[in-house]
Amino acid sequence: MTDPRGTQFDLDQYIGMKVKKARLDEGLKLVDVARISGISQGMVSKIENAQVSTSLETLNKLCSAIGLSISKLFNDFDRPDGGAQFTKAGSGLEVVRRGTEKGHTYQLLTYKRGGKTAFEPFMITMDDLSEIFPTFSHPGEEFIYLVSGKLVYRHGNHLYEMEAGDSLTFDAEIPHGPEKLVEVPIQLLSIINYADD
Incomplete structure (x- = not known):
């Protein structure tokens, strides 16, 4: 996946970014997610900061705790770059x-x-x-x-x-x-x- 600035994310960075955004969107603190998921607060922080690769089982627990489905987590990861030709009004x-x-x-x-x-x-x-x-x-x-x-x-x-x-x-x-x-x-x-x- 590429962010709007053109930076390429690897899988761990992508997972961390999506998990953190979903947690913040839900108004949850790290301590809340750790308590709900049964994953240590330190491990949740490491996942969010792409400091560790996590198993699917742990990822599933984490996603359940923040209300993010696994399918939604990965829906943008492998999206093609695209590159449509854009023509502003009057500039054809x-x-x-x-x-x-x-x-x-x-x-x-x-x-x-x-x-x-x-x-x-x-x-x-x-x-x-x-x-x-x-x-x-x-x-x-x-x-x-x-x-x-x-x-x-x-x-x-x-x-x-x-x-x-x-x-x-x-x-x-x-x-x-x-x-x-x-x-x-x-x-x-x-x-x-x-x-x-």
């Missing part, structure tokens, strides 16, 4: 797409270096009511979610009147795109999935 990578020349702003919200891209999420901003739109057609399946504003969106021969909170999912090979902006500014989240069928 601005990219050029077909709609850029029409005044659309495209922010790519995540990117992957190397390998095949499975999906692309964009935040698209539109703010010109008089705009005339081209239709778009590209591989993949697309999901769009209208964050703000109102517009009429075309997919093939169908028109959808969309307002904030509405979404569409469709085959992106079929011509699609905004037909008419009704209320600006518009923010549209678009996620294109390129995964193979």
Whole structure:
């Protein structure tokens, strides 16, 4: 396990930290835990300070005394580190797409270096009511979610009147795109999935 500062804990340190936190959360003193568990106060202190490795039997008594189950004790120990890509609002990578020349702003919200891209999420901003739109057609399946504003969106021969909170999912090979902006500014989240069928 790694703490928020990136320090790696070994098993004894991890057990000590979790046991001490559970004891303090319960408002128990070392002497209370020793009395309830039947484990000496010195041994409880050594376990909490990772000065000794303890048997499962002793650990079970200790956990019972502080109201911590063995399964809960270990639930965080082997958790993978993770490492998601975090993008702050408004800081996506601005990219050029077909709609850029029409005044659309495209922010790519995540990117992957190397390998095949499975999906692309964009935040698209539109703010010109008089705009005339081209239709778009590209591989993949697309999901769009209208964050703000109102517009009429075309997919093939169908028109959808969309307002904030509405979404569409469709085959992106079929011509699609905004037909008419009704209320600006518009923010549209678009996620294109390129995964193979």
